[in-house]
Amino acid sequence: MSPTARVDVRKTYKLYVGGQFPRSESGHSYVVDDARGKFVANAALASRKDARDAVQAARAAFGGWSGKTAYNRSQILYRVAEVMEDRRPQFVEALRQSEGLTPTQAGKALDTSIDRLVWYAGWADKITQVTGNANPVAGPFFNISTPEPTGVVAVVAPQQSSLLGLISVVAPVVVTGNTAIVLASPERPLPAVTFSEVLATSDMPGGVVNILTGKLSNTAPTLAAHMDVNGLDLTGYAGDAEQSRLLEEAAADNLKRVLRAPDTEPDWSLDPGLERMTTFLETKTVWHPIGV
Amino acid sequence: MLDRVTSSPTIDNHLASAGGADFADITRNDDTLRRFLHGLPGVDQVGAEARAASLGTRSIKTTAKAWAIDLAIRMVDLTTLEGQDTPGKVRALSAKAMHPDPADPTCPATAAVCVYPDMVAVAKQTLGTSGVHVAAVATAFPSGRAALDIKLADTEDAVQAGADEIDMVIDRGAFLSGRYKQVYDEIVAVREACGPAHLKVIFETGELQTYDNVRRASWLAMMAGGHFIKTSTGKVQPAATLPVTLVMLEAVRDFREQTGQQIGVKPAGGIKTTKDAIKYLVMVNEIAGDDWLDPDWFRFGASTLLNDLLMQRTKLTTGVYSGPDYFTLD
Amino acid sequence: MAAKKTSTAFEYAPAPESRAIVDIKPSYGLFVNGEFVDGHGKSFKTISPSTEEVLAEIAEADEADVDNAVKAARRAYTRVWGRMPGSERAKYLFRIARIIQERGRELAVLESIDNGKPIKETRDVDIPIVAAHFFYYAGWADKLEYSGYGSTPLGVAGQVIPWNFPLLMLAWKIAPALACGNTVVLKPAETTPLTALLFAEICQQADLPPGVVNIITGAGATGQALVGHPDVDKVAFTGSTAVGKAIAKAVAGSHKKVTLELGGKAANIVFDDAPLDQAVEGIVNGIFFNQGHVCCAGSRLLVQESVADDVLARLKRRMATLRVGDPLDKNTDIGAINSAEQLAKIRELSDIGEAEGAGRWSPPCELPKHGFWFPPTVFTNVTQAHRIAREEIFGPVLSVLTFRTPAEAVEKANNTPYGLSAGVWTDKGSRILHMANKLRAGVVWANTFNKFDPTSPFGGYKESGYGREGGRHGLAAYLKGGVEQ
Known part of the structure; x- marks a missing residue:
């Protein structure tokens, strides 16, 4: 390297918790390399305490987020998609680095990711209609069942598909009114970090989506056992039956709703269906007499 | 009065805030009455009907049933209120009231006969000192659509002819249009015109339609001095029902808790069988309490009920099912 | 007119359903x-x-x-x-x-x-x-x-x-x-x-x-x-x-x-504008139905302070009419506790309630000599900290707590790890819908309680x-x- 060449300003990416970008409370970070093993950046190495802070932030955000009108949540998610469009180059670069894609492939992956987000955004004010019910009980009662968000959901994002997979697991959780703590792919965190920057500059309230980077073993067990977490998506543990089982066991202590890890990472290009939304919905049934 | 004040703080506060148990501040005008009556706890139709139905499943056996049948006979206001009524019919009815089962001297008499005012004298003459009362429907029964002075004259006429009890109708039109003060004043005036006779206030619950209205009418009539509150004229369907009577029993129960004053209840119309009557008695017992299990405090306005009670009574004493041929028509 | 007491009490004779219809094998x-x-x-x-x-x-x-x-x-x-x-x-x-x-x-x-x-x-x-x-x-x-x-x-x-x-x-x-x-x-x-x-x-x-x-x-x-x-x-x-x-x-x-x-520890919330007589029925049905052996039982009564005394007076009067006894008697409202084990658990938690300072009351009622029985019981002056307000008793035992505002009612109702059912009693329509939205429970009964139907989904949060x-x-x-x- 020539002595006159410009020295890079190397970035250390931070966590995204409660709408803020804190460093890890532990002060630790780790090196993120690109797909060819070349240094890209440092990312925060989230600790157990960071996971607990994220739960607090997600819990604090839950009332406001789930209390918004479905139309409003839909608008906010759609706005996130708009901001993603604005940051195309940054996402394409992050995808090239983390997944080793060509610019064309990265562009396509981004397109699909944005489309996926738009698709989910539209579900906000339809899921109730599709999964709710008026129930014709045999008596003078009005009776209706509607879905409600489960609460705070910990999401282990897919390891391979760092943007499309990420969007495909986060959007269905939050669009219905849940708040999320997302554990980004440790090897491929950059699209998630970029996504957090999108969230921070969109209309998404702080705490709805919290993104932690770093080793899963630091954070996942804490979240799986945390008594103020209501749901657990283990998709990121695809193929790791043993870890997945242990986490599901830990989750049983407060009967979290668990989406089990699949045997292999799903093909994210397929129609997602409703499962990722309905797993983290509760059906509430309300009765009232009909009389004069 | 005030010999039995227990606690029902809601209504108590409600009364206190409106001026205490003398009701003067409540009954000052339509507004004060509306505030009070609409401040009473609401009645949920489905819940009230479910409660009434569940009481209807109580099973009464043997000795309790015999006692209940005799009580029910003693509570009957044996009624004829027809355009075709004649002195002959009323005399026959009165005779039946005194001796419902001529073949069985242990059979009690009914509480009263209930007739139109022009038949009071005939009834009184027949009943004499038997202890069976004469009740007269007055105040332009059944619609109540006449001027107040005519209603009062109707009442006075019946009392003068010897009526022991006056069954008046409220002005449902006034009630439904919120002219509570007018309804109240009329009851007060009729009560005054009753002199020594007891006053039963008929709501015609089939026209009031909602249980909220029944509860409000109950309080209005009790505050105005009615001795009894009564469901119906028998001329409008539905007449008495278990849930309507339930709401009225709750009202007299609450009223006594507040004021110490006990008010009677009379369901009228549509009660035809012993089984029905016993359901009512069960309800009286469980809702208002056994203080009301007495002809002074609970009556059945009925005509055909009596014969069914008599048939069941005979069945209990003889063990044999009887038939209508064995009981007098009137 | 003074109240006049009748001399004859209106007693229901035993009305047992016949056992002859069943044939239990050895x-x-x-x-x-x-x-x-x-x-x-x-x-x-x-x-x-x-x-x-x-x-x-x-x-x-x-x-x-x-x-x-x-x-x-x-x-x-x-x-x-x-x-x-x-x-x-x-x-x-x-x-x-x-x-x-x-x-x-x-x-x-x-x-x-x-x-x-x-x-x-x-x-x-x-x-x-x-x-x-x-x-x-x-x-x-x-x-x-x-x-x-x-x-x-x-x-x-x-x-x-x-x-x-x-x-x-x-x-x-x-x-x-x-x-x-x-x-x-x-x-x-x-x-x-x-x-x-x-x-x-x-x-x-x-x-x-x-x-x-x-x-x-x-x-x-x-x-x-x-x-x-x-x-x-x-x-x-x-x-x-x-x-x-x-x-x-x-x-x-x-x-x-x-x-x-x-399990559950459902709040049954009674506002001051509730249809009180039906609310009392709902409270009774909520906790005494099936001896309180109901996972969705309304075991925590949350009553607005302004009507608390009245509701309790009405509730106690109503409880005094409950008939405890032979399950086969058609007039029985409350039957036997299912097992000695369950009876012991109900007794233990009730004793704890008493020891923790809550006011215990049951109507006078004679319990049969054989079998497992527990009288309908209400605990007053219960707070969120009492064990009887937090643990599922699964028996005919009601804990009564009070609240002042709708927000406080929601907060107390949701302050439990359970979320199976809840009840709301008020005559105000918009408040019913507000409460139904806020309560974290799978079934919300508004102005009713313990209703079930094959078409109606049931289950918890x-x-x-x-x-x-x-x-x-x-x-x-x-x-x-x-x-x-």
Whole structure:
């Protein structure tokens, strides 16, 4: 390297918790390399305490987020998609680095990711209609069942598909009114970090989506056992039956709703269906007499 | 009065805030009455009907049933209120009231006969000192659509002819249009015109339609001095029902808790069988309490009920099912 | 006019329903592959909780028996039931429903004898809803493709049910499972096996193909063996939260689909503008229905301070009219506590309530000398910190707390790890909807309580479990395309 060449300003990416970008409370970070093993950046190495802070932030955000009108949540998610469009180059670069894609492939992956987000955004004010019910009980009662968000959901994002997979697991959780703590792919965190920057500059309230980077073993067990977490998506543990089982066991202590890890990472290009939304919905049934 | 004040703080506060148990501040005008009556706890139709139905499943056996049948006979206001009524019919009815089962001297008499005012004298003459009362429907029964002075004259006429009890109708039109003060004043005036006779206030619950209205009418009539509150004229369907009577029993129960004053209840119309009557008695017992299990405090306005009670009574004493041929028509 | 007391009290004479209609055998085997077979484990006795009389000897299924039952269910699934057109499955379910109606009185009497609950409830609530449940799901069997969950069954369902609504819980489990094309192995509670075994006879009477329904009796170990059996595709459990958690751990890492319907500590919230007389009925029904052995019981009364004294006065007056005694007497409102064990638990928690300073009150009532009994009881001046306000007592014991504002009511109501049900009493429509939105519970009864219907989904939030039983949602638990929700 020539002595006159410009020295890079190397970035250390931070966590995204409660709408803020804190460093890890532990002060630790780790090196993120690109797909060819070349240094890209440092990312925060989230600790157990960071996971607990994220739960607090997600819990604090839950009332406001789930209390918004479905139309409003839909608008906010759609706005996130708009901001993603604005940051195309940054996402394409992050995808090239983390997944080793060509610019064309990265562009396509981004397109699909944005489309996926738009698709989910539209579900906000339809899921109730599709999964709710008026129930014709045999008596003078009005009776209706509607879905409600489960609460705070910990999401282990897919390891391979760092943007499309990420969007495909986060959007269905939050669009219905849940708040999320997302554990980004440790090897491929950059699209998630970029996504957090999108969230921070969109209309998404702080705490709805919290993104932690770093080793899963630091954070996942804490979240799986945390008594103020209501749901657990283990998709990121695809193929790791043993870890997945242990986490599901830990989750049983407060009967979290668990989406089990699949045997292999799903093909994210397929129609997602409703499962990722309905797993983290509760059906509430309300009765009232009909009389004069 | 005030010999039995227990606690029902809601209504108590409600009364206190409106001026205490003398009701003067409540009954000052339509507004004060509306505030009070609409401040009473609401009645949920489905819940009230479910409660009434569940009481209807109580099973009464043997000795309790015999006692209940005799009580029910003693509570009957044996009624004829027809355009075709004649002195002959009323005399026959009165005779039946005194001796419902001529073949069985242990059979009690009914509480009263209930007739139109022009038949009071005939009834009184027949009943004499038997202890069976004469009740007269007055105040332009059944619609109540006449001027107040005519209603009062109707009442006075019946009392003068010897009526022991006056069954008046409220002005449902006034009630439904919120002219509570007018309804109240009329009851007060009729009560005054009753002199020594007891006053039963008929709501015609089939026209009031909602249980909220029944509860409000109950309080209005009790505050105005009615001795009894009564469901119906028998001329409008539905007449008495278990849930309507339930709401009225709750009202007299609450009223006594507040004021110490006990008010009677009379369901009228549509009660035809012993089984029905016993359901009512069960309800009286469980809702208002056994203080009301007495002809002074609970009556059945009925005509055909009596014969069914008599048939069941005979069945209990003889063990044999009887038939209508064995009981007098009137 | 002064009140005049009548001299004759209006007493209800005993009105016992005849036991002659039921024929309890001295001993029962397991119902496997369409036949009653002997179990390999030791047997146990089921007793009448109202008299402590031994009713029958019941076989206990060991692991081998469980395995046989699962094998029978698998065979029936593969060879018959899983392949049968929905329209044909429907007819079997309709048949069963009709037989249940026809033998309704027999089932009601047997349930009251074995469980201790009043005949009034088994006759008017449990058994009619059981029949209705089979009718409802029978109709779904050939319409699954319209359910939103597809029409592919899961396979073999292992189902474990509690003692509080023995036959009703059986219906909630078996009817949707069979309608969707699954076969079942069901374990009734050890204290209340008799109606499930009578149901096995009904399956025979309906000519249901062997192995479609298997009933195995036993206690916790039998249930564990069933839930843990590797060839079970679906686990459905109703019972305590502690056991529910153990099951959730046991199935972790498997492909088993799970529905859990667990405990509760429901708030029944009475606002000052409530229809008070009906609210009192709702409170009574909420906690004294089925002796309070109800997971969705309204065990915490939250009453607005401005009407607290009035509501309590009305409640106590009403409680004094409750009739405790012989479950077979048609006039009985509150029957026997299901077991000595449960009675001990109710006594212990009630004593703790008293020791913690809450005011304990029961109406004067004479309890029978034999059997397990507990009087209807209310605790006043209870706070959120009291154990009786937090722990499920599962008995006729009500804890009364007060609140001042709607926000406080919501906060207190939701301040529990449970989330099965809640009640709201107010005449203000917008407040009902507000409260219904804010309460974190799977069922919200507004101006009513403890209502059940086959079309209405039932199930909890949080530690009250997951999945729904009843209604279209109830199908999700038994179809590949359904997600517990």
